[in-house]
Amino acid sequence: MNRLGRSAVLVALGIIVSRLLWSGGYGWFVQQRMRWPLIGAAVVLVIFGVYEAAKGVREEGRDPESINRSAGPSVGWLLLLPLVVLISVAPTGLGAAAAERVDAYTPTEAADRYPALDDSSGPIEMRVFDFLERATWDDSRSLEDKTIRLEGLVVNDDSIPDGFKLTRFMVSCCAADGIPLQVDVRNAGAALEDDTWVIADVVWRPSETSFEDTEGDWIIEADALTVTVVPDAPNDPYESPYSTASE
Amino acid sequence: MAQSIDDVREEHAVHDHDHDDHDHHDHGGWSLGPLTLALPMLVAFLLNGRIEWFTNQDVRLWATLFVSVCVQALPFLVLGVTISGLIAAFVSPEIVQKIVPKRPALAVPAAGLAGLALPGCECGSVPIAGRLVSAGTPPAAALTFLLAAPAINPVVLVSTAVAFPNNGELVLARFLASFVAAITVGLWWAKRAEGSLLKSKQHDHGDNKGRWERFVDVASRDLVHAGGYLVLGAMAAATLQLIVPRSILTAVADNELYSILMFAALAVLLSICSEADAFVAAGLPQFSLTSRLVFLVVGPVIDLKLIALHTGVFGRRFTMIFAPVTLLVAVASAVLMGRIFL
Incomplete structure (x- = not known):
């Protein structure tokens, strides 16, 4: 690969990264916080590529043999x-196919107390991660009888004839480390196809056993009040693994 | 020891020359550049949507994993080659000899601690270490930096603490186990005194160039070189993620020895970023902390994508010795620290 081939590859990479940033498509591959590092990388790639091309062309004019001297592997x-x-x-990001391959996430305890919830002015929007954490660890049972709004995609499972596993992936760096966060949504009405994005207003159905008594097969359930299909995935399709629990 | 380092450098120079000659055969003129670029694009456009195979769920998932490993690694690689370019352009071997302690017993731990300062994943540290060797750093010190940087930097330690909020001792154990493993491998390499095996394959042509031109030239050369190997590693990692589903884990959870061996193997095969591996480990509470510590200590120092990168930057013969030794030392160090702290 000579100098001009190298510059062509660098510029092409810079352009594709810019395109992913522009379209927001990068969100399907890496965490949102990679945005600025990616912008920086794209700028550096294009600068390097253009500089190498300019120098290469000038040297080629002066000394036609120089191009081969600068060749690399x-x-x-x-x-x-x-x-x-x-x-x-045209990869589509993590969905039902990926959820089948990896065990769903079991939340770790993050706080002694969780702030109380108030749904008097409508459903409370909550990350699936936080829902799982409260459902598993909150001794004050703050989720009980509250209407919670969750957004995720549909993963059908034989164990849930009347609903689906509302799934959102937890991604800390890139999609390769994605772990599914899943809530079993029951009484969900008409069956939906895998990978349909939905907004579901649900009420937590407390588990009959405790987390300590279930070995590795901890399932969190909720009853659906409404399930609305959304046409497009959200801008940030993945959740980050950082707990937002305070107190 | 000083003698053997000089040998290395001499050998290195000779090797450079060989390689130059070799490169001269890479003819083709620059007009081929745009063509080789346009052809795959054209093929890709023609294939798009026309072949059912490409819409297969598993193929799409493979593509997602493959592209995401590449996209994630790219900024760290760019940071790494920028630093390696700066080293090549502005740090002369004389400066290195002044800064780096002569005795390996001092140089190796110092290089390990220097790893604290590079916030990022493992992909960036490989070209830097290669360039440090070219600039005259004792190979043992450069290797220690290579192993320590991705494992003990603040970003990785903080993400470990976040993933294990109730196991502060695990963060300490990870730091110490990784540090000890890096230093052990570094000292072992210094003792072998067979440094000639370590040849940075990163070349630097044209000593008569200006410093900035040299900086860009070295950085972009290192980028396409290491980047090519990174793509190989990403392909292997994406494939293995599909072949080895993480659900298989549950089978061996009860046996401590098996789970340690399995986590060591998984760390190598899955090639998860050092900033992310703690969350994967946290998601597997049915395993002992020690076996999960093995996962956290092995992953940043040796995995498929690193093996590909090491082969590219240091050569195959080096990697065939370095990879198994690093794996063994990392597992032993993790088990030892697990015994003490967990």
């Missing part, structure tokens, strides 16, 4: 592969 061409995959396969 051709393994660098592999950097174009992610681009080819992005265009040809």
